[in-house]
Amino acid sequence: MSSPGPSTSRSRPTIDERAERRRRVESGGSDRYTSLLRALHAGEEIPLVRRRGRSLEWHPIARRLVIAAIVGVLAYAAIVTGYNAWRDSRVDTWSGPDASVTSGQRLADCPLANDQHDDTFPTWVRYAGHVFILSGRVRPVGNAPTPDYPATPYQLGVLRLHTVTNTPDGREGRIILVKLADSAVGQVFDLSPDCS
Numbered sequence: 001m002s003s004p005g006p007s008t009s010r011s012r013p014t015i016d017e018r019a020e021r022r023r024r025v026e027s028g029g030s031d032r033y034t035s036l037l038r039a040l041h042a043g044e045e046i047p048l049v050r051r052r053g054r055s056l057e058w059h060p061i062a063r064r065l066v067i068a069a070i071v072g073v074l075a076y077a078a079i080v081t082g083y084n085a086w087r088d089s090r091v092d093t094w095s096g097p098d099a100s101v102t103s104g105q106r107l108a109d110c111p112l113a114n115d116q117h118d119d120t121f122p123t124w125v126r127y128a129g130h131v132f133i134l135s136g137r138v139r140p141v142g143n144a145p146t147p148d149y150p151a152t153p154y155q156l157g158v159l160r161l162h163t164v165t166n167t168p169d170g171r172e173g174r175i176i177l178v179k180l181a182d183s184a185v186g187q188v189f190d191l192s193p194d195c196s
Contacts (some may be wrong), residue, residue: 028046088105100127101152102125103125105118105123109195121187122134125189127176130191133177141185158180158181159179159180159181160180175191
């Protein structure tokens with residue numbers, strides 16, 4: 001008895017058939033890979049899936065974070081602008097034996113002071129009836145009292161006012177120093193006869 005099976009057996013391709021198939025693969029040009037895949041799949045068409053580029057997808061919370069960052073930057077800018085405007089418009093009175101020492105960022109009719117801005121120090125100080133303007137120079141004072149830079153009794157928060165008694169260029173009385181209480185250097189303020 002014969003076993004059931006296919007009545008025709010598939011034979012191996014001949015040399016001519018294999019040569020023809022090789023020519024088809026090699027003639028594919030720039031798409032040789034697709035031709036090779038078709039040949040390997042015995043002529044059946046392979047569905048090629050084209051890959052699309054990934055589109056930019058926002059995380060659901062990203063929009064809120066961007067908005068919060070923008071609001072934070074705008075709030076910071078508004079606070080800094082408001083604080084500087086408030087600071088520019090005020091005159092501070094230093095504590096001491098009397099209220100004669102004042103300072104600030106802006107002084108009417110004094111362009112030397114108004115052209116400057118400092119986040120820590122005032123741009124002008126009125127002391128002993130004269131106006132002194134921030135020069136941008138510093139002098140080493142030290143933390144211990146010294147006869148060259150005697151401290152006055154005037155202070156404004158952490159700022160201390162010092163006079164200068166010993167200058168190599170003979171400028172005694174024409175400069176003063178303002179320093180932070182815990183700093184070893186002081187900011188030099190020059191006498192300005194043009195400002196009152």
